[in-house]
Amino acid sequence: MSHEVEILLVDDSPEDVELTIIALRRNNLSNDIQVAEDGAEALDFLFCRGPHKDRSFSHPPKLVLLDLKLPKVDGLEVLRAIRADERTKAIPVVILTSSKEQRDLIDGYNLGVSAYIQKPVDFDQFSETIRQVGMFWLLINQAPPAGAFVARKARGV
Amino acid sequence: MSFASKVIAACALMILLGIGVLSFRSTLRDERDREWVTHTHVVVESLEEILIDINQAETGQRGYILTGDADYRKPFEEGTQNVHRDIEKFRELTTDNPSQQEAARRLQPLIAARLAGLVERMEIRSRSGLVAASRAVASGNNGEELMEKIRERVGEMRETEDRLLRIRLEEASASSQRMKTVIVVGNAVGIFILLLAGFVIHRETGRRNLAEQNLMHINERLERRTLELSETNHELESFSYSVAHDLRAPLRQIAGYSNLLNRDYGPKLDAEMQRYLHKIEEGAAKMGRLVDDLLSLSKIGRQQLSLEATPLDSLLRQAVDELAPECSGREVEWRIGGLFSTECDAGLMKQVFVNLLSNAVKYTRKREHAVIEVGQMRQNDTRVIFVRDNGAGFEMQYVGKLFGVFQRLHKARDFEGTGVGLAIVQRIIRKHGGDIWAEAELDQGATFYFTLGWPQNDAKKSNTNGKPESAITNEVYSVARS
Numbered sequence: 001m002s003h004e005v006e007i008l009l010v011d012d013s014p015e016d017v018e019l020t021i022i023a024l025r026r027n028n029l030s031n032d033i034q035v036a037e038d039g040a041e042a043l044d045f046l047f048c049r050g051p052h053k054d055r056s057f058s059h060p061p062k063l064v065l066l067d068l069k070l071p072k073v074d075g076l077e078v079l080r081a082i083r084a085d086e087r088t089k090a091i092p093v094v095i096l097t098s099s100k101e102q103r104d105l106i107d108g109y110n111l112g113v114s115a116y117i118q119k120p121v122d123f124d125q126f127s128e129t130i131r132q133v134g135m136f137w138l139l140i141n142q143a144p145p146a147g148a149f150v151a152r153k154a155r156g157v
Numbered sequence: 158m159s160f161a162s163k164v165i166a167a168c169a170l171m172i173l174l175g176i177g178v179l180s181f182r183s184t185l186r187d188e189r190d191r192e193w194v195t196h197t198h199v200v201v202e203s204l205e206e207i208l209i210d211i212n213q214a215e216t217g218q219r220g221y222i223l224t225g226d227a228d229y230r231k232p233f234e235e236g237t238q239n240v241h242r243d244i245e246k247f248r249e250l251t252t253d254n255p256s257q258q259e260a261a262r263r264l265q266p267l268i269a270a271r272l273a274g275l276v277e278r279m280e281i282r283s284r285s286g287l288v289a290a291s292r293a294v295a296s297g298n299n300g301e302e303l304m305e306k307i308r309e310r311v312g313e314m315r316e317t318e319d320r321l322l323r324i325r326l327e328e329a330s331a332s333s334q335r336m337k338t339v340i341v342v343g344n345a346v347g348i349f350i351l352l353l354a355g356f357v358i359h360r361e362t363g364r365r366n367l368a369e370q371n372l373m374h375i376n377e378r379l380e381r382r383t384l385e386l387s388e389t390n391h392e393l394e395s396f397s398y399s400v401a402h403d404l405r406a407p408l409r410q411i412a413g414y415s416n417l418l419n420r421d422y423g424p425k426l427d428a429e430m431q432r433y434l435h436k437i438e439e440g441a442a443k444m445g446r447l448v449d450d451l452l453s454l455s456k457i458g459r460q461q462l463s464l465e466a467t468p469l470d471s472l473l474r475q476a477v478d479e480l481a482p483e484c485s486g487r488e489v490e491w492r493i494g495g496l497f498s499t500e501c502d503a504g505l506m507k508q509v510f511v512n513l514l515s516n517a518v519k520y521t522r523k524r525e526h527a528v529i530e531v532g533q534m535r536q537n538d539t540r541v542i543f544v545r546d547n548g549a550g551f552e553m554q555y556v557g558k559l560f561g562v563f564q565r566l567h568k569a570r571d572f573e574g575t576g577v578g579l580a581i582v583q584r585i586i587r588k589h590g591g592d593i594w595a596e597a598e599l600d601q602g603a604t605f606y607f608t609l610g611w612p613q614n615d616a617k618k619s620n621t622n623g624k625p626e627s628a629i630t631n632e633v634y635s636v637a638r639s
Contacts, residue, residue: 098402101398101402121405122445126413
């Protein structure tokens with residue numbers, strides 16, 4: 001294992017990925033970013049399977065930035081899977097999407113999303129939003145102790 | 158019930174009433190005729206009795222003459238008394254008949270003479286004995302002659318009565334015939350009317366059933382149409398939402414990459430390149446605003462109103478406060494009159510004020526001293542809120558385009574905007590059952606009027622050309638300067 005992944009960015013648009021990474025980099029938050037281009041890739045990474053079978057549950061990403069419209073498995077399905085599993089349910093998931101549809105907002109919060117953000121069109125505003133989200137979840141927020149949820153799982157809870 | 162069946166019912170009622178009256182009258186008449194017949198019989202009987210009385214008197218006289226026994230005077234006297242009584246009775250019974258009265262008057266002296274003759278012979282008997290009396294009887298004087306005349310007269314009188322009886326019997330039988338006819342015809346008419354009524358009711362019921370069936374079909378069709386329309390409407394709203402939504406993604410890329418290009422390579426670009434780049438950024442920003450406005454317009458279309466009693470005053474003040482940044486550095490005079498409270502969706506109503514006031518602020522930008530006035534007035538029992546400014550106004554010939562989506566009455570160079578703001582205002586007002594309209598003159602400012610709640614009459618627009626100032630209920634303005 002080379003380094004711990006801090007952000008899992010789930011978005012199928014390469015341009016949006018690039019702009020998000022640039023915004024993160026601009027705000028010095030670009031250390032360890034893993035990109036998943038669809039929901040299936042994101043689940044492989046989070047549940048340590050397929051190409052990521054050597055990963056360990058004891059080092060989950062500190063933040064998942066999740067788009068809703070995704071190929072294969074959509075964002076809300078990914079969120080549902082994360083919240084349904086004891087080993088991943090504590091991971092902060094922030095929905096970052098173009099949609100401000102009420103249905104999506106309600107479904108997101110019903111499934112236990114940590115925050116819901118509509119991507120601003122203006123790049124300066126977008127960059128500022130990314131900075132605030134990154135600062136809060138990576139620096140201000142206290143993550144649970146490493147391995148806490150995995151250990152519980154091992155005890156058979 | 159149709160007009161025709163009402164007429165038939167009225168006729169039927171009249172006819173039945175008529176039949177009732179006729180039957181009643183026939184019965185009365187029949188009864189009277191019968192009484193008359195009876196009366197005639199009584200009269201005839203009294204005539205018979207007169208003859209019997211005379212005979213009785215004569216029989217008594219004869220007995221006395223033969224026997225000289227005073228007992229025979231008694232039947233004589235009874236007959237005499239009775240004959241007077243019965244004549245009197247006859248006269249009473251025939252008071253209505255002058256000819257019979259006359260006949261009775263002529264009969265009386267004959268009877269009196271006859272009775273006098275009897276008395277005379279009885280006196281001869283008592284004075285001179287049987288022989289003298291028998292001789293007197295045998296000489297006969299004129300006793301038999303008188304009696305013959307009496308019988309004749311009574312016979313004539315009886316004939317008169319018999320004639321009357323025949324006439325009355327005929328009349329009675331005719332009226333009884335008439336009564337039968339009235340009853341038979343009346344019943345026939347009654348039955349006919351009943352049948353007619355039954356037929357009419359049957360036909361009306363049939364018609365009504367048919368009409369009800371038609372109505373049900375129409376209702377079903379209407380329900381289907383409504384469903385189709387609401388589906389279409391929903392599809393359209395979803396379509397415009399997803400278009401607006403999907404437009405944002407590429408837009409973000411244009412905005413994002415031109416921003417990066419400017420930031421990272423700006424210094425290396427010459428002035429013309431930078432101008433082009435600036436235009437791209439401006440375009441993206443404008444499209445962003447358009448898309449956002451479209452999204453809120455379509456959202457209002459789909460949104461359910463959450464109604465609560467709301468003081469419009471406080472919404473207005475919040476809107477004015479929100480606009481403070483746009484007014485900074487300008488001289489804007491707010492004239493705020495009191496507004497009523499009403500049931501409305503507070504969030505949406507605040508947007509109405511924000512949009513109308515930000516328009517007023519925008520279009521007075523070129524005035525040194527901007528005046529924006531908000532108040533309420535009463536028009537044909539409807540409360541109307543107005544927002545007036547002394548800004549750029551517009552030509553009234555274009556007023557029809559004012560509330561259309563993407564419709565603008567000013568060049569973007571003069572006043573920026575997406576042309577969605579007033580469409581949103583109109584949609585919110587209409588959702589509240591109100592109406593909005595405007596009056597303006599180019600360069601003389603504009604006034605927007607709106608009502609809330611479903612109108613009680615349709616004539617509310619008839620009077621807007623007058624001076625609304627005169628109708629302002631709250632004359633005192635609070636004047637604030639920004």
